[in-house]
Amino acid sequence: MSALPLVPRDISWLLFNERVLQEAADTSVPLVERMKFLGIYSSNGDEFFRVRVATLLRMVKYKRKNNQLKEFNPEELLEQIQRIVLQQQERFTEIYDSICSELEKQGLQIINETQLDESEQKYIREYFRQHVLPTLSPVLIDTKKNIPELKDRTIYLLVRLVTKSKGKAKTVTEKVRHALIEVSTKVQSRFVVLPKGNHIILLDDVIRYCINDLFYAFEFDEAKAYTIKITRDAELDIVDDVTKSLVRKIEDSLKRRKKGQPTRLVYDEELPLESLDFMLRKLKLKKDDTILPGGRYHNFVDFMNFPPIGPAALKFPSIRPIIPKEFIGAKSFLSVIKKQDVLLTYPYQSFDLIIHTIREAAIDPKVKSISITLYRVAKNSNIVNALVSALRNGKKVTCVVELQARFDEENNIVAANKLIEEGAKIIYGVPGLKAHSKLFLITRAENGKTVQYAHIGTGNFNESTAKIYGDHSLLTTDKRITDEVKTIFEFYNNNYKTGSYKHLLVSPFYMRKKFLALIDNEISIAKAGSKASIDIKLNSITDEVMIAKLYEASQAGVVIRLIIRGSCSLVPGVTGISDNITAISIVDKFLEHARVFIFANNGNAKYYISSADWMQRNLDFRSEVAAPVYSKELQQELHDIFELQWRDNVKARVIKQGDNNNHFVKEFTTSKNQYRAQNDIYSYLKKKNTV
Numbered sequence: 001m002s003a004l005p006l007v008p009r010d011i012s013w014l015l016f017n018e019r020v021l022q023e024a025a026d027t028s029v030p031l032v033e034r035m036k037f038l039g040i041y042s043s044n045g046d047e048f049f050r051v052r053v054a055t056l057l058r059m060v061k062y063k064r065k066n067n068q069l070k071e072f073n074p075e076e077l078l079e080q081i082q083r084i085v086l087q088q089q090e091r092f093t094e095i096y097d098s099i100c101s102e103l104e105k106q107g108l109q110i111i112n113e114t115q116l117d118e119s120e121q122k123y124i125r126e127y128f129r130q131h132v133l134p135t136l137s138p139v140l141i142d143t144k145k146n147i148p149e150l151k152d153r154t155i156y157l158l159v160r161l162v163t164k165s166k167g168k169a170k171t172v173t174e175k176v177r178h179a180l181i182e183v184s185t186k187v188q189s190r191f192v193v194l195p196k197g198n199h200i201i202l203l204d205d206v207i208r209y210c211i212n213d214l215f216y217a218f219e220f221d222e223a224k225a226y227t228i229k230i231t232r233d234a235e236l237d238i239v240d241d242v243t244k245s246l247v248r249k250i251e252d253s254l255k256r257r258k259k260g261q262p263t264r265l266v267y268d269e270e271l272p273l274e275s276l277d278f279m280l281r282k283l284k285l286k287k288d289d290t291i292l293p294g295g296r297y298h299n300f301v302d303f304m305n306f307p308p309i310g311p312a313a314l315k316f317p318s319i320r321p322i323i324p325k326e327f328i329g330a331k332s333f334l335s336v337i338k339k340q341d342v343l344l345t346y347p348y349q350s351f352d353l354i355i356h357t358i359r360e361a362a363i364d365p366k367v368k369s370i371s372i373t374l375y376r377v378a379k380n381s382n383i384v385n386a387l388v389s390a391l392r393n394g395k396k397v398t399c400v401v402e403l404q405a406r407f408d409e410e411n412n413i414v415a416a417n418k419l420i421e422e423g424a425k426i427i428y429g430v431p432g433l434k435a436h437s438k439l440f441l442i443t444r445a446e447n448g449k450t451v452q453y454a455h456i457g458t459g460n461f462n463e464s465t466a467k468i469y470g471d472h473s474l475l476t477t478d479k480r481i482t483d484e485v486k487t488i489f490e491f492y493n494n495n496y497k498t499g500s501y502k503h504l505l506v507s508p509f510y511m512r513k514k515f516l517a518l519i520d521n522e523i524s525i526a527k528a529g530s531k532a533s534i535d536i537k538l539n540s541i542t543d544e545v546m547i548a549k550l551y552e553a554s555q556a557g558v559v560i561r562l563i564i565r566g567s568c569s570l571v572p573g574v575t576g577i578s579d580n581i582t583a584i585s586i587v588d589k590f591l592e593h594a595r596v597f598i599f600a601n602n603g604n605a606k607y608y609i610s611s612a613d614w615m616q617r618n619l620d621f622r623s624e625v626a627a628p629v630y631s632k633e634l635q636q637e638l639h640d641i642f643e644l645q646w647r648d649n650v651k652a653r654v655i656k657q658g659d660n661n662n663h664f665v666k667e668f669t670t671s672k673n674q675y676r677a678q679n680d681i682y683s684y685l686k687k688k689n690t691v
Contacts, residue, residue, distance in 0.1 A: 004544070004547065004548055004551060004577070005571040005574050005577060005578070005657075006544070006547065006569045006570075006571065007568065007569050007570075007571060008072045008077055008080075008569070009052075009540075009542040009567045009569055010048075010052050010053075010056070010077060010081060010567075011077070011080060011081070011084070012542075012566075012567040012568050012569055013048065013052070013540075013566060013567045014048075014081065014084045014085070014088070016565065016566045016567065016585065016587075017041055017044050017045060017048070017088070018088060019585060019587040019653055020037055020040050020041045020044060020587060021037075021038075021041050021088060021091060021092060021095065022587070022653075023037040023587055023588075024037035024038045024041060024092075024095050024099070025091075025095045025098075027102075030313060030314050030315050030316055031099060031102055031103055031106065031310075031314045032306055032308060032309070032310065032314045032315045033314075033315060033316050033589065034095075034099050035099055035303050035306040036303060036304050036306055038092065038095065038096060038099070038300050038303050039300050039301055039302065039303030039304030039305070039306065040304060041092065041300070042299065042300035042301045042303070043301040043304060045085070046153050046231055046301060049231040049264045049290070050152065050153075050231055050232065053078070053081065053264065053290065054232075056074045056077055056078050056081075057078070059074040060074050060075055060078065078290075082290060085290075085292065086292065089292060089293075089294055092294075092300075093294065093295045096295070096297075096300075103310075106310055106311075106314065107198050107310075108198050108199075108200070108309060108310050108314075109198065109199055109200070110199075110200050110201070110202070111194075111199050111200070111201055111205075112201065112202075112205045112208075112296075113201070113205040113206070113208045113209035116201070116209065119195070120194050120195075120196075120199065120201075121209075123194060123195055124192075124194075124201070124206055124209055124210070125209075125210060125213075127192060127206065128206055128207070128209070128210040128213070131188055132188070132203070132206055132207065132210075133210075133213075133214070135184055135187055135188070136181055136182075136207070136214065137181075137182065138159070138179050138180065138181045138214060138215070139179060139180050139181075140177060140178070140179050141178050141179065141180055141282065142177050142178050147180065147282045147283075148180065150180075150230045150283070151182070151230075152230065152231060152232040153229070153231065153299065153301065154182060154183070154184070154229065154299070155182075155183045155204065155227055155228070155229050155298050155299040156180050156181060156182055156183065156227070156228050156229070157180070157181040157183060157204065157207060157208070157225040157226065157227060157228075158178060158179075158180060158225065158226050158227075158228050158267075158271065158275060158279060159178065159179040159180070159181060159211065159215070159223060159224070159225045159226075160176055160177075160178060160222075160223070160224050160225075160226070160272070160275055161176070161177040161178070161179065161215060161218060161220040161222075161223050162174050162175070162176055162220060162221055162222040162223070162224075163175045163176075163177075163219060163220050163221055164221045164222075176274070176275070177218075177220075178275065178278060178279075179215070181207060181214070181225070183203055183204055183207065185203065185299075185302055188203065189203070189305070189307075190202060190203050190204075190299075190302035190303075190305070191203070191302075191305075191306065191307050192206055193307055193309060197309070198309075198310075200307065200309070202297060204225075204227060204296075204297065207225065208225050211223045211224075211225055226267065226268040226270060226271040226275070227267070227268045227296065227297060227298050228265065228266070228267045228268070228271075228279065228298070229265070229266050229267075229298040229299055230264070230265050230283070231264040231265075231266075264290040264291075264292065265279075265280075265283065265285060265290070265291050265292070266292045266293075266294050266298050267279075267291075267292075267293060267294065267298075268293075268294065268295070268296055268298075269293035269294060269295070270296070316589050319347070319348070319682055321347065321348065321349055321350035321351075321352070322348055322349045322350070322682075322685050322686050322689050323349070323350060323353070323689065324342065324344070324349060324353075324689050325688075325689045325690070326339075326340065326342065327353060332360065333353065333356055333357045333360050334357065334360055334361065334364070334442070334444065334453060337357070337453055337475045337476065337477060338451070338453075338477050340631070341474065341475065341476045341478065341629075341630070341631040341634055342473075342474070342475040342476070343472060343473070343474055343475075343629065343631075343634040343637055343638070344472065344473040344475070345470075345471075345472055345594075345637075345641065345681070345685060346459065346466045346467075346469060346470065346471045346472075346473075347466060347467050347468060347469065347470065347590055348681055348682045348685050348686075349685060351463050351466035351467070352463070354383075354455070354461065354473060355382045355383060355386055355463060357442075357453075357475070358370065358372075358383060358386040358387065358390070358440070358442075359386045359389060361390065361395070361442045361444075361453075362386055362387070362389040362390035362393055362395065363389065363393055364444065366444050366445050366446065367390075367395060367442060367443070367444045368395065368396065368443050368444065368445060368450075369395060369396040369397070369398070369441075369442070369443045370387065370390050370395055370396075370397050370398070370440065370441070370442050370443075371397075371398040371399075371400075371439075371440065371441045371489045372387065372397075372398070372399055372400070372439065372440040372441075372461065373399075373400040373402075373435055373437050373438060373439045373440070373461075373492075374399055374400065374401045374402070374412065374415060374416075374461060375402045375412075375435065375436055375438070375460050375461075376411075376412075376460040376462050376465070377411065377412065377415050377460070377461060377462055378462045378463050378464040378465070379411060379464075381415060381461075381462070381463070382463050383461045383462075383463070384415050384418060384419065387399065387419060387422075387424065388418065388419065388422050391419070391422040391423050391424055392422065396425075397419070397423075397424040397425065398424070398425045398427065398489065398493070399416070399419055399424050399425070399426050399427070400427045400429065400435050400489070400492045401415065401416045401419075401426055401427070401428055401429070402428075402429045402434055402435045402436070403416075403428050403429060416428075427492050427493060429492075429623075430491075430492060430495055430623055431495065432621075433508065433621060433622055433623045434617075434621070434622045434623065435492065435622075435623045436611055436612070436618070436622045436623060436624050437456075437488065437611050437623055437624055437625040438455070438456065438457035438458065438459060438460060438461065438473075438611050438625075439454070439455060439456060439457075439485055439488065439489070439625060440454070440455040440461075441453070441454050441455075441482065441485050441486060441489060442454075451477060452477065452479075452482035452483070452485070452486060453475070453476075453477055453482070454475070454476055454477070454478075454481055454482040454485040455473055455474070455475055456473075456474045456476075456481070456485065456504075456609065456611075456625055456627035457471060457472065457473040457474070457609075457611065458471045458472045458473075458593065458594045458595050458596075458609050458610060458611055459471030459472075459473075459593050459594070468589075468590055468591055469590065469591045469593040470590045470591065470592045470593050470594055470678075471593050471594050472594050472596070472609045472638075474609060474627055474629060474634075478630065480502070480503045480630075481503055481504065481627060481628070484499075484501050484502070484503055484504045484506075485504070485625075487499035487500075487501065488504070488506065488623075488625065491623075492623075503627075503628055504625055504626065504627055504628075505608065505610070505625070505626035505627075506623075506624070506625055506626075507612055507618060507619050507620070507622060507623065507624040507625075508619065508620050508621060508622065508623070508624075511612065511619055511624060511626060512545070512546070512619040512620070515546065515597075515614075515626075516545075516546075516549055518597075518599045518606065519534065519549045519550065519552075519553050519558075519599075520549075521599065521601065522534055522553055522558045522599060522600065522601075523552065523553050523556040523558060525558075525600075525601075525602050526553070526556045526557040526558045527556055527557070530602055531559075531600065532553075532556075532557065532558040532559070532600055532602075533558060533559040533560070533561070533600040534550075534553065534558060534559075534560045534561075534597075534598070534599055534600070535560075535561045535596075535597075535598040535642055535646075536560070536561070536562050536563070536596070536597055536598075536614075537562075537563040537564075537592075537594060537595060537596040537597075537642065537645070538562070538563070538564055538565070538595050538613050538614055539564070539565050539566045539567075539592070539593060539595065539613045540564065540565075540566045540567040540568070540613045540614070540615055541562070541564055541567070541568055541569065541570055541613065541614040541615070542567050542568075542569040542614070542615045542616070543614045543615055543616050543619060544569075544616075546614045546619075547569060547570045547614075550570060550578075550581060551570075551577050551578055551581075553580075554577065554578045554579060554580040554581045555576070555577065555579075555580075557580065558580060559580050560580055560581045560582070561582055561583075561646060562581065562582070562583040562584070562655075563583070563584055563585070563586065563592070563642070563645055563646065564583055564584075564585055564655060565585055565586065565587070565591075565592040565593075566585075567615075568583060568585070568655050570583070571656075571657055572655060572656055572657075573656050573657055574657060583654075583655035583656075584646070584648070584652045584653060584654055584655060584665065585652070585653045585655055586645060586648055586651050586652050586653075586677055586678075587651060587653070588651040588676070588677070588678045589678060590678055594609065595609065595610040595611065595612060595613060595626075596608070596609055596610075596638055596641075596642060597609075597610065597626070598638065598639065598642065605635065605639075606628065607628065607629040607634075607635045607638050607639075608626045608627060608628055608629065609626065609627055609629060609638070610624065610625065610626035610627070611624050611625055611626075612624035612625075612626060637688075640684060641681055641684070644675075644677050644680045644681050644684060645677040645681075647675045647677075648665065648675055648676060648677035648680075649664075649665045649666055649673075649674065649675050650664075650666075650674055650675065650676040650677075651664075651676055651677065651678070652664070652665045652677070653665070
């Protein structure tokens, strides 16, 4: 299998992040949104270094091989990553400067502390005194053996306090002291909009402007501040202590994560070399670690919340989520689901329908119980509040809460504790597996019988991300599906009861096997001389076994179309191996997050939606669910949406052989044959649901 053409997962992911950078560079994208894409790129990069680079560093340290994509040497991968990231960082700075120039043409300007006029200087001093100074705790670090632990993904100003003195030969000597200032954006915005409304100054520069006031007790001739930021290993090392609950173990490991091994240091390239060396010694980093020079500003993740200043044309127009016509005027959402299967497509359709369905169940006297999986919930979650309402109305509520949902662990603990206080039964996932499925099951007494209402989705029960993530939800009372959803919840409750499934594809037990069988079926059809095809939409495809099977299908004559947003280790278009495989990636204003599978099946197509990507972790080490879509009407809807995405020639990029596989499709010559999938899907669903 090692002879197969494969792209390392991490290199392919960096190519995805390059596509995000392309959006920031695209002059057709509104300026404020371009700034936000820089924030998305930065946030993605932070997580990449916290997780993927940290994993590679551990592999190098402990001389381990990855159990997938084994032929890739982790040391060589790290070197390749370093080269790509440095190139992207240079491009990032160029794009940022370009956006700032374009904003100036619109009469808007991001200024620094040297560009303030007299009235702005006065305003900033008062703003600093009232809002910023009380939050700062500068620390002199020269004489300290150990400097304070630098927080992950937090910017610091490294301040050089320079005192000059003249010697006997009239030579000037300098004494340099160093101080660190944490720039916290948890209590205040990174951006300060000045009174005129057309000037913005960053919090970093507010502090720089008032730096002398901060160190008034010290004698110095010059004070300059340079930004640095550290990224730490985000792996949760859970100590196997039998005296502690899982929640306590997770809480303890979260504390240890804050002191995780540094995986990257980024710094202002204007920082004098002696001060950089000083910090490397203090942080116990070597120059062959990931040390990245950059511009004056870091932690661009804050730019995801860039202030919505200026005319409306500088931002994406907001869309009003569509209400499916079946729900318009309906007194009961449960009655709508009882009549027919429902497919919701976010963010084009409203996630509020899910919240309202659970709220209705919470107060419906005929509803007896609600079971749900919670992987990533919003802060102050409306879903959690609806479940609290159900508990207060006497319903039995069971929540499968995944405590190891990376970077949402603390949020999930808070949600779980809130539900426990109200009397919910909380199941903390499955030992050895992450519970990544997106399910709920409502049981209701109707005419002496129990009727079950099920949800199977591709995205989380999270009203915040549902506004920007492209996902699907299937709502049904079809017993073929609801009975098997019930079996999954029984497995969560009693892990030895894995159950059997004829309709759902459930990992880690049957999903891989059944997907392989579905591909084998297309291979048999193709070998028999009939047309065979597979359409797949995923976030990532990196699993070698699934890739090898798709290569086999391609060689048998199966036509395969892939829409892969992120990592794609599969290489399309290789002569004799993947000639019949074509792949694109769409990056636009909404994050493509849905997983969809369409197998032609000799004219009787099989459709599935799933929570799982084709990665080893999803197929072998997570609890995931793929659900068949049986309704012909909903199958047609999934087909139409896939075709709208496949014809995209505005935001689609071609994935092909070679490193430079981020070329736009761009087949349009006029605006009339310009197809932008996300706009077209909204128009399609709006037309379909117009009463």
